[in-house]
Amino acid sequence: MRVDAVDRRWHTVAPERMVLGVVHNVTSATRLLDLLSVFRGDDRVGVVFTCTGSSALDPGTREFITTMGMPYLPWEEAKAAALDVAIATNRGGDLHNLLTPLIGSPHGAGYNKTLSREPGAGSREPGAFGLTAEWLVHEGRVVPAAIVLSHHEQLDRLAEGCPEAVPVAVVAGDPCADQLAAAVPFRSAYRRAFGLLPGQRLVLLSSTWAEGSLLGSPGHRQLRRALAELPADEYRVIAAVHPNAWFKEGPWNVRRLLGDLTEAGLLLPAPETETWKAALVAADAVIGDHGSLTLYAAHLGTPVLLGAFSDTKVAPGSPMARLGATTARLTDHPLPEQLAALPRPTPQQSAQQSAVTSHPGEAAALHRRLFYRSLDLPEPPYPARTLPIPLPESIGADPRLPVLPPMYVTVSPTAPDTVLIRRHPARLTDRQPTDSHLVADRHDPDPTFPGSAELLLLPADRTFDTEWADLAGPFRLGAPVIALEQPDHACLLLLPNGQRRQARWESRPAWADFTHAASALHRQLLEHPAERTRLTLTAGADMPPGVLLITPA
Numbered sequence: 001m002r003v004d005a006v007d008r009r010w011h012t013v014a015p016e017r018m019v020l021g022v023v024h025n026v027t028s029a030t031r032l033l034d035l036l037s038v039f040r041g042d043d044r045v046g047v048v049f050t051c052t053g054s055s056a057l058d059p060g061t062r063e064f065i066t067t068m069g070m071p072y073l074p075w076e077e078a079k080a081a082a083l084d085v086a087i088a089t090n091r092g093g094d095l096h097n098l099l100t101p102l103i104g105s106p107h108g109a110g111y112n113k114t115l116s117r118e119p120g121a122g123s124r125e126p127g128a129f130g131l132t133a134e135w136l137v138h139e140g141r142v143v144p145a146a147i148v149l150s151h152h153e154q155l156d157r158l159a160e161g162c163p164e165a166v167p168v169a170v171v172a173g174d175p176c177a178d179q180l181a182a183a184v185p186f187r188s189a190y191r192r193a194f195g196l197l198p199g200q201r202l203v204l205l206s207s208t209w210a211e212g213s214l215l216g217s218p219g220h221r222q223l224r225r226a227l228a229e230l231p232a233d234e235y236r237v238i239a240a241v242h243p244n245a246w247f248k249e250g251p252w253n254v255r256r257l258l259g260d261l262t263e264a265g266l267l268l269p270a271p272e273t274e275t276w277k278a279a280l281v282a283a284d285a286v287i288g289d290h291g292s293l294t295l296y297a298a299h300l301g302t303p304v305l306l307g308a309f310s311d312t313k314v315a316p317g318s319p320m321a322r323l324g325a326t327t328a329r330l331t332d333h334p335l336p337e338q339l340a341a342l343p344r345p346t347p348q349q350s351a352q353q354s355a356v357t358s359h360p361g362e363a364a365a366l367h368r369r370l371f372y373r374s375l376d377l378p379e380p381p382y383p384a385r386t387l388p389i390p391l392p393e394s395i396g397a398d399p400r401l402p403v404l405p406p407m408y409v410t411v412s413p414t415a416p417d418t419v420l421i422r423r424h425p426a427r428l429t430d431r432q433p434t435d436s437h438l439v440a441d442r443h444d445p446d447p448t449f450p451g452s453a454e455l456l457l458l459p460a461d462r463t464f465d466t467e468w469a470d471l472a473g474p475f476r477l478g479a480p481v482i483a484l485e486q487p488d489h490a491c492l493l494l495l496p497n498g499q500r501r502q503a504r505w506e507s508r509p510a511w512a513d514f515t516h517a518a519s520a521l522h523r524q525l526l527e528h529p530a531e532r533t534r535l536t537l538t539a540g541a542d543m544p545p546g547v548l549l550i551t552p553a
Contacts, residue, residue, distance in 0.1 A: 013043045013046075015043065015044055015045055015046030016044040016045070016377065017044060017045050017046070017084040017085070017375045017376075017377055018045075018046045018047075018048065018083040018084050019036070019039070019045060019046065019047045019048075019083070019084065019085050019086070019087060019371075019375070020047075020048060020049070020050060020073070020078060020081070020083045020085070020086040020087070020098075020100050021036060021047055021048070021049040021050070021070070021086075021087055022049075022050055022052060022078075022086050022087065022088035022089075022090075022093075022095070022098075022102075023049055023050065023051045023052070023061060023065065024051075024052055024054065024055050024061075024088070024089070024090035024092045024093065024107075025055040025060075025061050025090070025243070025244065025247070026060050026061055026064050026243040026244075026246075026247055026271065026272060027090075027107055027108075027242065027243045027244055028088070028089040028090040028107045029049075029061065029064055029065070029089075030243070030272060031089040031105070031106075031107040031108070031176070032087065032088075032089045032107075033068075034175050034176060034179075034387075035087060035089065035105060035175065035367060036087070037175075037364075037387050038364055038367055038368040038371060038384055039371075040387075041380070041382075042380055044377060045375065045377070047071070048071045048072070048073045048078075048083075049065060049070045049071060049072055049073065050072065050073045050074065050075050050077075050078035051065065051072075051075060052075055052090075052092055052093025052094075052095070053075055053093070054092040054093035054094070055090075055092055060243075060246070060247030060251075061247070064272055067272075068272075075093075078098070079094075079097045079098055079099065080099065081099065081100065082099045082100060083100040084100070084101075084374075084375050084376075085100065085101055085102075085103060085371065085374045085375055086098055086100040086101065086102045086103070087102075087103045087105065087371070088102060088103070088104055088105070089104075089105050089106065089107040090107055091104065091129070091130055091135040091136070095143055095144075096138035096139075096141070096143045101145040101374065102143060102144045102145055102146075103144060103145060103146045103147075103148065103370065103371070103374060104130070104136075104143075104144035104146070104147050104148065105148040106130060106148070106149075106150065108291075108292035109150070109174065109176070109177070109292035109295040109296055109299075109319070109320075109356050110149075110150045110151060110154060110174070110295075110318070110319060110355075110356065111128040111129065111130045111131045111149075111154055111157070111315065111318065112128060112290075112292070112295070112314060112315055112318040112319060112320035112321070113128060113129045113290075113313055113314065113315060113320075114127075114128065114129060114312075114313060114314070114315050115129035127157060127160060127161030127315060128157060128161070128315035128318055129315070131154065131157050131158045131161045131162065131315075132161035132162055133161065133162040133164075133165075136162045136165045137162060137164065137165070142162075142164055142165045142168060144165075144168060145168060145374070146168050146169075146170050146370060146374065147165055147168055147169045147170065148169075148170055148172050148367070148370070149169055149170065149171045149172070150171070150172070150173055150174040150177075150356065150357050150358070150363075151171065151174075151319075151355055151356065151357055151358045152171055152358045153319075153355055153358075154169075154171070155169060155171065157315075157317065157318070170366075170370050171358055171359065171366075172359065172363060172366035172367050172370055173357045173358065173359035173360065173361075173362050173363035173366055173367075174356050174357040174363055175363040175364060175367065175386070176277070176296065177296065177299055177356045177357045177360065177363070178357070178360065178361055178362075178363045178364065178386045179277060179386055179387065179388075179389055180277060180280055180281060180296060180299070180300055180389070181299075181300070181360060181361065182361075182386045182388065182389075183277070183278070183281045183388065183389045184281060184300070186281070186388075187281055187282060189391060190278045190279075190281050190282040190389075190391065190392070191282045193278065193282075193391040193392050193393075193395070194236065194238070194267070194278075194279070194282055194392065194395055195236070195395070196236060196282070197509075197510045197511050198509075198510065198542075198543070198544055199234070199511070199539075199540060199542035199543035199544055200233075200234060200235065200236055200511070200543070201234060201235050201236070201284040201285070201540075201542075202235075202236050202237075202238065202279070202282050202283050202284050203226060203230060203235055203236070203237050203238070203283065203284065203285050203286075203287065203339070204238050204239075204240060204279050204280060204283040204285070204286045204287070204288075204293075204297070205222065205223055205226055205237065205238070205239045205240070205286075205287045205288075205307070206239075206240045206276075206286055206287070206288040206289065206291055206293035206294055206297070207223075207239065207240070207241050207242060207245065207288075207289060207291065207308075208242045208244075208245075208289055208290060208291030208292075208293075209242040209244035209245040209248065209291075210244075210245075210313075211310070212289070212290070212308060212309075212310030212312075212313060213242070213245070213289050213290075213291070213308055213310070214287070214288065214289045214307045214308045215239075215241055215242075215245055216245075216308070217307075217308055220257070220258065220261070222287065222307040222308065222330065223239055223258070223261055223266065224261060224428055225335060226287065226335060227261050227264045227265065227266055227425060227428050228424060228425065228428040228429050228430075229334060229335040229336065229424070230335060230336060230339075231336070231422040231423060231424065231539065231540065232264075232265060232407070232423045232424060232425060233421070233422075233423055233511045233512075233516075233539040233540070233543070234422075234539055234540035234542075234543060236265070236267065237265065237266050237267065238266070238267035238268075238269070238279050238283075238395070238396075239258070239261075239266055239267070239268050240269070240275075240276035240279060240280075240293055241254065241268070241271060242271070242291060243271035243272065246270075246271045247271075251270070254268075255268070260427060260428065261428070262396075263401070263405070263427070264405065264425040264427060264428055265425070267279075267395050267396050268396040269392065269394070269395055269396035270394070270396060273392070273394070274389055274390055274392075275392040275394075275395060275396065276293065277389045278389050278390070278391065278392045279392075280293065280296055280297055280300065280302070281300070281389065283297070283302055284302075284303070285302065285303045285304070285305065285339050285342060286302050286303070286304050286305070287304075287305045287306075287307040287330065288304060288305075288306060288307065289306065289307060289308040289309055289310070290308075290309050290310050290311075290313060290314050290320055290324065294306070294320075294323065294327075295319060295320055295323055295356060296356065298323055298327070298354070299354040299356040299357075301344065302344075303339070303342035303343065303344050304323075304327050304328075304342070305327070305328055305329070305330055305338060305339065305342060306324065306327050306328065306329045306330060307329075307330045309324045309329065311324060319355035319356065322355070328342065361386070363386070364384040364385055364386050364387075365383070365384040367384075368384040369384075403441045403443065403444050403445070404440075404441040404444075404457050404459065404515065405425055405426075405427070405441075406425070406426035406427060406438065406439065406440040406441070406444065406449035406450075406453070407423045407424065407425060407426055407438075407439045407440075407515075408423070408424045408425075408426050408429055408432055408433050408436040408437075408438055408439075409421065409422070409423050409424075409436055409437055409438075409439050409455075409519040410422045410433055410434075410435055410436045411519055411520055411522075411523040412435070414538065415536075417533060417534060417535055417536060418535075418536040418537075418538065418545075419520060419523065419535065419536070419537060419538070420538050420539070420540075421516055421519060421520060421537055421538070421539055422539070423439075423516075423519075424436075426438060426440075426449055427449075437454040437455055437519070437522060437523075438452060438453045438454055438455070439453060439454075439455045439456075439457060439515065439518070439519060440453035440455075440456060440457065441456075441457050442456040442457060442458050442462075442471065442475075442482070443458075443462070447474075450475055451474075451475060451478065452478065453475075453478075453480055454480055454481065454522070455480060455481050455482075455483055455518060455519065455522050456471070456472075456475065456480045456481070456482045456483065457483050457485075457514075457515055457518065458471065458482065458483065458484050458485065459485045459514075460484075460485040460486070460487070460514075466484065466492075466494070467494075468482055468494040468495065468496055468498065471494065472496070479496040480496075481493055481494070481495055481496070481522055481525075482494040483514065483515070483518035483521075483522075485514040486502070486504070486514065488504065488505060488508075489505060489508055489512070489513045489514045489517065490502065490503060490504040490505060490514060490517065491503045491504075491514045491517040491518045491521055492553055493518065493521055493522065493525070493553075495525070500552070500553035501521060501525060501550065501551070501552060501553055502521075502550070502551055502552075502553045503517040503518075503520065503521040503535075503548045503549065503550045503551075504517075504548070504549055504551075505517065505546060505547070505548060505549075506534070506547040506548070506549050507546055507547045508546050509539075509543065509544040509545065509546045510544075511539055511543060511544075512537065512539070512546045516537060516539075516546075517548055520535055520537055520548055521548070521550055524550055531550075532550065532551045532552070533549075533550050534547060534548070534549055534550070535547070535548045535549075535550055536548075
């Protein structure tokens with residue numbers, strides 16, 4: 001929406017002051033909206049947005065602005081407009097040409113990266129992007145009227161990188177860190193919104209952008225590995241991918257590249273939503289890299305494992321550099337064992353050790369004070385507040401498919417008449433796990449897995465006969481066992497020799513259905529083919545068990 005930011009006569013609600021939100025790319029835009037929330041409910045303040053057009057990762061920015069309904073002013077007009085305050089969450093573009101006084105703020109967890117204005121040159125000066133003269137000074141003049149820092153330690157680094165900017169620095173905390181901390185009491189609500197069942201664990205894979213990131217590894221190896229190694233019933237996996245990666249590659253391309261992972265259960269929320277914040281609060285563990293989400297996870301006290309980390313892109317002496325030096329890194333050992341071994345600090349320890357914010361819980365009040373002072377307006381009479389993180393509505397799940405995914409299933413005895421069942425997506429697994437059997441949908445259009453499956457599945461909503469020979473069809477030479485879904489998630493097995501066995505649930509946990517009953521029954525037939533028995537199924541240490549009654553059909 002095009003606006004005239006100078007002539008205020010045409011506003012229905014005529015503001016006394018005008019704020020210019022300066023957008024560099026989608027990443028900076030989302031953080032900018034967080035900052036501007038301090039103006040909620042105040043009709044004395046109007047806001048318009050402009051885009052510098054200076055980002056190599058600009059695709060998607062204008063679409064984001066349009067979708068969000070953000071009133072827009074072209075950059076050339078914005079530079080010439082004398083508004084009251086401009087707020088930018090990035091240093092890119094010719095910000096020195098703005099006539100409006102500028103407040104500069106970080107767009108992540110402080111200032112942790114190195115970056116030069118010249119592509120490929122590396123940083124010409126020691127220090128972090130946003131804290132050096134390269135990004136703050138133009139022709140001997142400090143460009144921002146105020147520079148927002150989230151932590152007092154950044155003052156020392158600013159004094160080293162651009163001492164002339166220290167007088168305009170304001171330590172105002174981190175609004176995102178405050179949002180995350182305020183959301184912790186509602187963790188159960190976020191977990192329910194992600195569809196987590198009792199006992200399930202949520203693992204968040206966080207990737208920044210460019211080479212050296214988690215997503216930038218060949219074949220997105222770490223994302224694929226998480227889906228392949230973590231048992232499908234015990235774990236849910238969600239990926240928070242940096243907006244720069246989404247919009248440089250293109251959302252369609254990202255979804256195409258990760259399509260086999262989302263088909264296997266990976267949650268992939270859109271980057272312009274706040275789902276990543278909810279996921280951080282809900283997560284039991286984070287596998288991250290040198291992006292801000294990893295630092296936010298450590299701030300929350302969530303166990304963190306580094307799946308990638310580019311030391312050359314991290315500013316020496318920054319909190320991110322210290323995180324990289326002290327955090328466990330992913331090895332070739334089994335991933336479930338590595339996650340189980342991660343220490344979880346107490347909230348008190350996390351708060352004491354965190355370098356994300358010097359003013360926990362105060363960012364809204366401190367930012368509002370700075371902004372209204374810059375506007376020469378008295379603050380509203382009500383307290384500034386931290387906005388709650390919305391419950392995610394769309395969590396980025398792949399469209400539901402009618403075909404059941406092929407799975408490698410192990411059914412291991414743990415006690416008399418008790419078994420542990422573990423399932424792993426066959427399409428992502430390089431080789432079949434020892435002592436497992438392959439389960440596949442009888443009508444899977446990809447014949448690769450049904451053709452070699454030991455157990456073929458037929459849900460109740462299919463039309464079928466109940467004779468093994470008719471149902472086995474082209475797979476008869478492999479002599480698979482066929483599992484038919486029965487009412488209440490029960491299961492009827494048809495054997496090649498004409499025998500039939502059934503399993504019905506005496507108590508069924510939420511994680512289990514007829515496919516689990518089929519695998520348990522299949523193993524029971526191999527071990528004790530003629531017995532009627534009661535079998536307890538578990539899927540993990542914290543997962544509620546289920547009880548199956550196995551009888552002849």
